[in-house]
Amino acid sequence: MRLLLPAAVAAFMALVGCSDNGEIEIPKPFALTEAAIGHYCGMNVLEHPGPKGQVMLGRIPEPIWFSSARDVVAFTMLPEEPKNISAIYVSDMAKAPSWEEPGAENWVDARQAVYVIGSSVRGGMDAPETVPFSTEAAAAEFAGRNGGQVVGFADIPRDYVLGADGSSAEDEVPPETTGATH
Numbered sequence: 001m002r003l004l005l006p007a008a009v010a011a012f013m014a015l016v017g018c019s020d021n022g023e024i025e026i027p028k029p030f031a032l033t034e035a036a037i038g039h040y041c042g043m044n045v046l047e048h049p050g051p052k053g054q055v056m057l058g059r060i061p062e063p064i065w066f067s068s069a070r071d072v073v074a075f076t077m078l079p080e081e082p083k084n085i086s087a088i089y090v091s092d093m094a095k096a097p098s099w100e101e102p103g104a105e106n107w108v109d110a111r112q113a114v115y116v117i118g119s120s121v122r123g124g125m126d127a128p129e130t131v132p133f134s135t136e137a138a139a140a141e142f143a144g145r146n147g148g149q150v151v152g153f154a155d156i157p158r159d160y161v162l163g164a165d166g167s168s169a170e171d172e173v174p175p176e177t178t179g180a181t182h
Helices: 004-016 069-077 136-146 158-162
Strands: 053-057 064-066 085-091 107-109 114-117 131-133 149-152
Touching: 053 069, 064 069, 069 085, 069 158, 114 136, 131 136, 136 149
Parallel strands: none
Antiparallel strands: 053 064, 053 085, 085 107, 114 131, 114 149
8 A cells, every 4th residue: 555655646746747846847849730720710720821839728738729829929818718828839930941831849938939020921811920939030030031020928019919909910010019129
C-alpha cells in the first residue's frame, strides 16, 4: 500500500500539469494538422493563408484552433470567452515558409510576439491581420515591405481587432496607433 500512495500522487501531479517543484507547467504548442478546425469559422484552419493560432484552456488537453492570429487576439478580448487561458501560441511568420504555408510547428508565445498591424496583407477570411513575429527586426522588415506599425501584444488596439462596435475588424489602423512600437 505504501508504494501506491507515491505513485498516485505522481499520477495526479502529471494530470494537473505540475512539475516536481510544484509550479504549473505551460502546455507546449500542438503541431498544426488537417484536423484543426477554426473556433469562429468552423472551417479547416489549413484552408486559409497567413498566421494561425491556438489557445489552451486550463487543464483541457486539446487546443482551440484559430484561422488567423487576429482571431486569437479577439478571443482574449471578448468578455464572453473563457479566461482560464494556460497558453496562447501564434505562427511565427519570421520562420514561416510562406504566407500560404505559415508552418505546422513554428509557434511563438502570443504574449511575447511582436505584431504588424495595418499592413496591406490580409489574413484568414480576408480580414485585416495582426501578423506575429518572434523578433522586432523581422516585424520591422515585414512592415517595411507591406506597410503597417509594429506593436506588442498588449498594444494591439481593441478597435483594430473587434471594430468600433466590437463585432469586426476595421480596415484602417486607428490614428492613435500611428508610430506605436513594441
